[in-house]
Amino acid sequence: MNESLKVGVIGAGYLGKFHIENWKSIADAKLVGFYDPDQKNAIAVSDKYDLPCFESGEQLIDYCDVIDIAAPTDYHAYWCEKAIKKGKHVFVEKPLTASMEEARHIVELTRESGVRLQVGHVERFNPALLAVQDLDLHPMFIEVHRLAQFNPRGTEVSVILDLMIHDIDIILSIVKSGVKTISASGVAVLTDTPDIANVRIEFDNGCVANLTSSRISMKKMRKIRLFQKDAYIGIDFLEKKAEVIKLKEDADEKTFAFDIETPAGKKTIAIATPPIPSINAIQKELESFIGSIRNQTRPVVSEMDGLLAMEVAHQILEKIAQNAVGH
Numbered sequence: 405m406n407e408s409l410k411v412g413v414i415g416a417g418y419l420g421k422f423h424i425e426n427w428k429s430i431a432d433a434k435l436v437g438f439y440d441p442d443q444k445n446a447i448a449v450s451d452k453y454d455l456p457c458f459e460s461g462e463q464l465i466d467y468c469d470v471i472d473i474a475a476p477t478d479y480h481a482y483w484c485e486k487a488i489k490k491g492k493h494v495f496v497e498k499p500l501t502a503s504m505e506e507a508r509h510i511v512e513l514t515r516e517s518g519v520r521l522q523v524g525h526v527e528r529f530n531p532a533l534l535a536v537q538d539l540d541l542h543p544m545f546i547e548v549h550r551l552a553q554f555n556p557r558g559t560e561v562s563v564i565l566d567l568m569i570h571d572i573d574i575i576l577s578i579v580k581s582g583v584k585t586i587s588a589s590g591v592a593v594l595t596d597t598p599d600i601a602n603v604r605i606e607f608d609n610g611c612v613a614n615l616t617s618s619r620i621s622m623k624k625m626r627k628i629r630l631f632q633k634d635a636y637i638g639i640d641f642l643e644k645k646a647e648v649i650k651l652k653e654d655a656d657e658k659t660f661a662f663d664i665e666t667p668a669g670k671k672t673i674a675i676a677t678p679p680i681p682s683i684n685a686i687q688k689e690l691e692s693f694i695g696s697i698r699n700q701t702r703p704v705v706s707e708m709d710g711l712l713a714m715e716v717a718h719q720i721l722e723k724i725a726q727n728a729v730g731h
């Protein structure tokens with residue numbers, strides 16, 4: 405039996421604390437400590453979780469097998485590089501890095517060193533998405549809303565890199581086709597970068613995705629709606645619910661169904677609510693990462709997935725900038 409993998413967390417803020425809590429319950433991983441440069445926070449976290457705070461991130465990296473980076477986005481590349489160069493596996497929060505140049509550099513380093521790197525696109529482990537993952541998803545139109553109330557955390561980057569990147573990653577994982585064209589507009593309302601944006605992505609296979617993200621909304625919403633030839637699939641990431649509406653010959657007992665007349669004759673519309681697995685998404689993503697290290701498999705959200713999501717995000721930001729100049 406192998407010894408448990410020693411894990412250290414860099415950045416114990418809002419999300420880092422959730423990670424600390426979750427690492428404690430993950431088999432095959434032993435949380436050994438954390439690093440946070442904010443002394444006051446470091447003492448409070450150390451006391452609350454009865455966990456050693458290391459004097460420097462470098463010391464923590466030396467001591468661990470796995471480094472979990474939950475520092476602000478503009479420090480992701482710095483800590484990724486330090487950990488990868490010491491041969492340590494890296495879990496890094498989303499987005500992979502703040503700039504494309506940094507993202508390419510980190511992907512290159514990961515490849516050369518052979519370590520595993522997973523990006524924290526935690527919505528891939530949202531139970532509402534997992535509930536529909538075994539369906540044959542081949543959407544031709546996708547409608548996305550991710551609306552949040554304003555919070556200064558995360559505003560070191562635009563709403564595209566902070567919030568929309570979750571949906572970009574999910575859509576790329578479902579559509580599996582090249583991006584043909586992007587049109588986008590966005591407005592910086594409370595910060596220096598776009599706080600609200602609407603984006604249309606057309607894929608090579610004809611699928612169109614329409615995404616709206618806002619971090620200045622009164623109401624919260626995180627929904628993806630998929631429309632395809634034979635079905636509508638609604639995924640509510642916030643309420644953790646899913647709904648599948650299908651045209652069927654016969655509805656089974658578990659579905660609510662009614663008949664409609666169509667030009668092709670009578671059809672049955674069946675509405676099903678797939679069972680939602682009762683899981684904690686953060687726990688599941690960290691567990692999955694440990695599994696990929698142990699089994700030497702590709703992480704569910706690999707460094708390439710992180711890079712691809714960033715490439716699309718940056719194309720969107722360029723389009724928004726072009727539109728702003730045009731006005």
Ligand SMILES: NC(=O)c1ccc[n+]([C@@H]2O[C@H](COP(=O)([O-])OP(=O)(O)OC[C@H]3O[C@@H](n4cnc5c(N)ncnc54)[C@H](O)[C@@H]3O)[C@@H](O)[C@H]2O)c1
Nearest residue numbers: 415416417418419420442474475476477479497498524557
């Ligand atoms: N996956 C998600 O859904 C999700 C949600 C929230 C945040 N995030 C990501 O997590 C990261 C952290 O966000 P947060 O909301 O926890 O921010 P936060 O500000 O609450 O926490 C950041 C922590 O990092 C520490 N820190 C500051 N500079 C540092 C440095 N140079 N090295 C190490 N630590 C440093 C701070 O003292 C603070 O405790 C961001 O990249 C953000 O995008 C992801």
